[in-house]
Amino acid sequence: TEFETILVEVSDGIATLTLNRPKALNALNLQVLEDVTAAAEAADADDDIRVIVLTGQDRAFAAGADIKEMSTLDFSVAYRRNWFAGWNRLTAVSKPIITAVNGFALGGGCELAMMGDILIASEKAKFGQPEINLGVLPGMGGSQRLTRAVGKAKAMDLCLTGRMMDAEEAERAGLVARVVPHDELAATAREIAETIAAKSLIAAGMVKEAVNAAFETTLEQGLRYERRLFHSSLATADQSEGMAAFIEKRDPHFTDS
Numbered sequence: 001t002e003f004e005t006i007l008v009e010v011s012d013g014i015a016t017l018t019l020n021r022p023k024a025l026n027a028l029n030l031q032v033l034e035d036v037t038a039a040a041e042a043a044d045a046d047d048d049i050r051v052i053v054l055t056g057q058d059r060a061f062a063a064g065a066d067i068k069e070m071s072t073l074d075f076s077v078a079y080r081r082n083w084f085a086g087w088n089r090l091t092a093v094s095k096p097i098i099t100a101v102n103g104f105a106l107g108g109g110c111e112l113a114m115m116g117d118i119l120i121a122s123e124k125a126k127f128g129q130p131e132i133n134l135g136v137l138p139g140m141g142g143s144q145r146l147t148r149a150v151g152k153a154k155a156m157d158l159c160l161t162g163r164m165m166d167a168e169e170a171e172r173a174g175l176v177a178r179v180v181p182h183d184e185l186a187a188t189a190r191e192i193a194e195t196i197a198a199k200s201l202i203a204a205g206m207v208k209e210a211v212n213a214a215f216e217t218t219l220e221q222g223l224r225y226e227r228r229l230f231h232s233s234l235a236t237a238d239q240s241e242g243m244a245a246f247i248e249k250r251d252p253h254f255t256d257s
């Protein structure tokens with residue numbers, strides 16, 4: 001399928017979605033929301049795809065929600081249409097999503113990067129929640145996911161001052177899993193995706209569910225949820241194969257069953 005605002009490339013079980021509005025630094029308008037969520041849902045439903053990579057290009061991952069589009073938005077429309085809630089379609093995707101941040105990830109761009117499962121950044125990446133400079137505040141999870149990722153001190157600092165932080169600070173703060181040289185970002189994202197693509201899709205889905213539960217539940221509920229998922233994993237052919245392969249000193253061949 002062709003999309004207006006993103007490029008989609010599929011190979012070896014990996015769907016790479018590249019935001020493609022470079023002149024607007026990949027600002028996120030309604031069409032981008034529709035395209036990214038539709039492409040991610042299609043990849044999720046496609047048995048031949050195992051991992052999704054979401055990235056930007058040139059100087060930007062995404063410089064935020066589209067300010068020109070938002071400038072005409074008023075309370076009644078935003079409230080009635082539940083503006084930005086459509087992004088929940090992306091966080092409902094069950095396959096692993098790697099967000100590879102190549103440049104500016106500001107406002108909605110930072111929030112979009114945080115909707116993925118593994119966030120990797122180039123040395124040129126810049127993160128921030130500059131909404132306060134526009135007289136508003138984050139609206140796609142910045143005050144919530146960022147606070148969970150980096151804690152209150154830095155979340156308040158970023159959201160109240162609107163300053164940018166570089167990739168090194170973001171990694172130190174726990175927002176970013178890995179920082180890599182700029183020209184190695186795509187290859188690293190690919191390498192991580194290939195590594196995960198070789199696993200059982202069921203085990204990978206369970207890992208994603210279990211880690212995400214840590215953000216939604218008490219420790220006791222989360223531990224119980226993890227344990228029950230672990231028990232369930234014993235019902236899969238992939239568990240028998242994975243353990244047999246270890247014992248027989250060979251590579252496992254998972255079948256997602």
Ligand code: HXC
Nearest residue numbers: 023024025027063064065066067068107108130137138139
């Ligand atoms: C629409 C944008 C944009 C955005 C950049 N552009 N960001 N258009 N929405 N968020 C456009 C510019 O208007 C310009 O178009 C072109 O991209 C290049 O940007 P410049 O500003 O000329 O580049 P530069 O001087 O290098 O500055 C880069 C930048 C700056 C620091 C990233 O563009 C910037 O501050 N952008 C806005 C960042 C921001 O505030 N994001 C949060 C948005 S609110 P033209 O046509 O002039 O060449 C948000 C939260 C939503 O995301 C939820 C709460 C409401």
